[in-house]
Each structure stands twice: as C-alpha cells, then as structure tokens.
Amino acid sequence: MPAGSEIDVLYAAGAAPHGDLDWFDAHTHIGQNDPDGMTATADEILAGLDASGHRRALTFAMHEPDGYRDANDVVLRACAASGGRLLPLARIAPGSPGALDEARRCLDAGALGFKLHPRSDAFALTHPDVEAVVALVAERRGPVLFHAGRGIPQLGEAAVRLAERYPDARLILAHAAVSDLGTLAEAAARLPNLLFDTAWWHPADILQLYATIPPGNVLYASDMPYGPGQFTAFASLRCAAAVGLGTDVFREIAGGQLARLLAGEDPLDLGPAPGAAAIGPRTLELERVASYACVAAQLSFHGQDPSEAIALARSAAQTRDTGPTGELLGMIDLLLGRALGQVDVGAERPSLRAVGAVMAAAFLATTPSAGIPDVVL
Incomplete structure (x- = not known):
C-alpha cells in the first residue's frame, strides 16, 4: 500500500498536538523469497522509517519456504549494522526439523524473541514447539509476535492460555488480532502480557482495537513493506483521538511501551479500555x-x-x-x-x-x- 501526499499531510496534522513522538515500530519484514512476491531489504526498511520520521523497528524474516536459518542470519547481521535502529526477532516453523535448535541458536546470537506465522508455516498455536518457544522467551522476558490474521483456528484461546501460563513472555498478536479481536477484550484486561499490534488497514478493526483493548496492551506497528509507516501512524493517531486517548497514553503506544518491554521491564498500566461508547454517535x-x-x-x-x-x-x-x-x-x-x-x-x-x-x-x-x-x- 503506497503512502500518498494526502496521508502525509493528515499524518503530520494528527501527530502535531503530541509533539515529538519516539516511534518504535513493532512489525517490519526483511526478505527476498516470499511466495507472495513482496520483498524488502534492511536499507528499504530504514528508508521507510526515515520517510515517516520514525526511529526504530523490530524486524524479522519474511516467509522462507526453504527454511529460516540463512534468513535469520540476514536479519541478525542487518540489525547489528543498523546502529540500533533495527532490532531482531528470529523466525522458525514449529514442527520442522531442528526448529527448536534454530530458536536457541538465534537467541544466543542476539535475537530478542520470535515471529511465528501459523498460516504461512502451517502449524497451530497448540503445537508443542510453540509452547517450547514461548517458554524459552519467558526466561528472558522477551516477545513472541504471532501473525493473527484470518484463517487461524484456536488462535485467541491458545494465545490466552500461553499468556496465562507464561506471564514473563510478551505475546503480541499482530494485525489487531482481527481473527479473534471480538473475543479477547476480557483476557486483555487481566493479562498485561497479551499485546496487540496495529499493523492493519481496516478502520473498523483499528477503531475496535482502540476502543475495547486497554491502551497498555496496544503497540504501534506498520507491517512494512506491506504498509507504509505514514499510513499506519495516521490511522493510529486518528483512532486514538476518536476514543479520547491523550498524549501521555499515545506516547506509550507509539513506542514507549515496546521499548520498556524489550528492556525486560514490566509494562505500564495505562488504564482501562475506553469502551465503545467513547467513539460517540455514528452518522x-x-x-x-x-x-x-x-x-x-x-x-x-x-x-x-x-x-x-x-x-x-x-x-x-x-x-x-x-x-x-x-x-x-x-x-x-x-x-x-x-x-x-x-x-x-x-x-x-x-x-x-x-x-x-x-x-x-x-x-x-x-x-x-x-x-x-x-x-x-
């Protein structure tokens, strides 16, 4: 989705009342072999950050049908060379030979956690390798980011069970958890380690995310190269304003909370979800x-x-x-x-x-x- 001049102007207007925001993108990709045809280099992700005035991003491999070892090494090297602007998550395919060995290798090599994609890598969140990875990450108080788009059975229930069982793991449901968003508000209210990123395009979904999920559980994310930072930042600013979230809260959504979590600290409690009534009357x-x-x-x-x-x-x-x-x-x-x-x-x-x-x-x-x-x- 290309950014246009209209988005640039609207993004700047939405951000202006908040002053300088230390944007930290929770969801970007690097890769050249994804079957969907999308590609991205580290330089292109950095250019995307620059274009939107954002400073840092978590990044990880795109889908690699032939395995993730080489792709993880590309991500690790790119992050090491980025001057702290890119931070690595590793990717594995649970159930594949050597998946847990690769997970341990990547953690030892500097990965902060993992990106797991149940749909493209064809596994369920109930797979024992998934729990093993979450347990590894919990030892380091690190993150696991799950693709949470459509067509993933039991995603919400399994994610809640893992969050309950491993309170020191930070479990991030990508794409506003559109697969299960309507069923997760109660769990999010009691599980500060059950997190949601904003890497999605549909306004009703993003608005429901901001209205029904506690703001301390929401992390800004773009999905680059699939979505430009200018667009996702504009969407987040607009929806946060629509439900009445102020600058102090939005500063944490934009990047402060993610930085805190990656430092191994406890998340800030930013108060309850505003509720659907905060959106106001519809026209x-x-x-x-x-x-x-x-x-x-x-x-x-x-x-x-x-x-x-x-x-x-x-x-x-x-x-x-x-x-x-x-x-x-x-x-x-x-x-x-x-x-x-x-x-x-x-x-x-x-x-x-x-x-x-x-x-x-x-x-x-x-x-x-x-x-x-x-x-x-």
Whole structure:
C-alpha cells in the first residue's frame, strides 16, 4: 500500500498536538523469497522509517519456504549494522526439523524473541514447539509476535492460555488480532502480557482495537513493506483521538511501551479500555462512505479496478449538511475525487496510486469524534 501526499499531510496534522513522538515500530519484514512476491531489504526498511520520521523497528524474516536459518542470519547481521535502529526477532516453523535448535541458536546470537506465522508455516498455536518457544522467551522476558490474521483456528484461546501460563513472555498478536479481536477484550484486561499490534488497514478493526483493548496492551506497528509507516501512524493517531486517548497514553503506544518491554521491564498500566461508547454517535452518511471506501481498498489490494466503489463512496458523501459533518464529508469527497482521478484502468495494477486517498477517506469517515483535520489538501 503506497503512502500518498494526502496521508502525509493528515499524518503530520494528527501527530502535531503530541509533539515529538519516539516511534518504535513493532512489525517490519526483511526478505527476498516470499511466495507472495513482496520483498524488502534492511536499507528499504530504514528508508521507510526515515520517510515517516520514525526511529526504530523490530524486524524479522519474511516467509522462507526453504527454511529460516540463512534468513535469520540476514536479519541478525542487518540489525547489528543498523546502529540500533533495527532490532531482531528470529523466525522458525514449529514442527520442522531442528526448529527448536534454530530458536536457541538465534537467541544466543542476539535475537530478542520470535515471529511465528501459523498460516504461512502451517502449524497451530497448540503445537508443542510453540509452547517450547514461548517458554524459552519467558526466561528472558522477551516477545513472541504471532501473525493473527484470518484463517487461524484456536488462535485467541491458545494465545490466552500461553499468556496465562507464561506471564514473563510478551505475546503480541499482530494485525489487531482481527481473527479473534471480538473475543479477547476480557483476557486483555487481566493479562498485561497479551499485546496487540496495529499493523492493519481496516478502520473498523483499528477503531475496535482502540476502543475495547486497554491502551497498555496496544503497540504501534506498520507491517512494512506491506504498509507504509505514514499510513499506519495516521490511522493510529486518528483512532486514538476518536476514543479520547491523550498524549501521555499515545506516547506509550507509539513506542514507549515496546521499548520498556524489550528492556525486560514490566509494562505500564495505562488504564482501562475506553469502551465503545467513547467513539460517540455514528452518522449514516459517514458509515456509507466508509463501507464503499473499504470495498475500493480491497479491490485495490487485489489489483482490480476500484472505480465503481470509489464513485459510490463519493455519492454517499453528498450532503446538504452545513455543520461539522458536512464539512468532514466535503473533505472526504475531495479525497475520493482525487483517488478516482488516480485510477489508471489500463495499467497492470490500476488502483495502487489511489489507495492512499481512499484509505484516508475511510479513516476520516469512521472517526468523526476525532474532529476535522486542520489541513489543506
């Protein structure tokens, strides 16, 4: 998902009230062999941090169908050469030959913890190697980051059991734990080591994360190279503002809490989840805009033409309201019109240039309680 000028402007406006934020990205990848075709070098991740004004990131290998030993060494070397800006997680495939030996080797070589991907590496969180890895990490009060997208059976239940059994392990559910987010609020409220990262694109999911999960359990993350830091930072700022989280709390979400955890310290208690009521009243026009904008984004991600969905979102943004809702809808309509003009139907991937403006519109539409950005687009 490319960042666009609209996202850059909106991100800067959202960050300005907080002053200098020490952003620490919990989720970035390095690799050249992922079957999905995405690639990233350490230099590209560092350039992404620079582009968004972010300082540090956890990084780990992308999917490696032929095994992770060489890929882990690439990550370890890159982090050692980064001047402290990149910090390594190792990756293993539980159930594969020598997986636990590789886990121990990487910890001894400087890895701070692990990234485990149940879907791409075809294992369940109930696999005994997973518990063995969590136990290893717990001895060092380190993190295990689990991919927590769709299609992962028992993820939430298994993660809760592991968090209960190993309170010194920091278990991070990636992608806002969209696979199980609706069932995990109670567990998160009592388990400070059950954490959630923000590396996701859908505004309803990110808004539910900020509304229902205690802020001390939320860690900023981008998913680079899949998502640029400017976009995920804008999304986090906007949703945090929508549920009323102030600068002191957001400073911890942006990076302070992750830095504390990686230092082996206990997480700060930042108070209870704001609750769904904190989001405020919903507006039908804005909800319609958001629904069509998200359809357009999904089409874009799959390289399909999003023009009709963008046009429908623009239709939903038309209003005679002259108050704040009308002003916000006017800004959204401007963004969507710009996105429609960026769709090149004849291109191999006609929609990627339009994604930034479409997603900006979607997040503005779902967060009216965060106010109208003071920007010129």
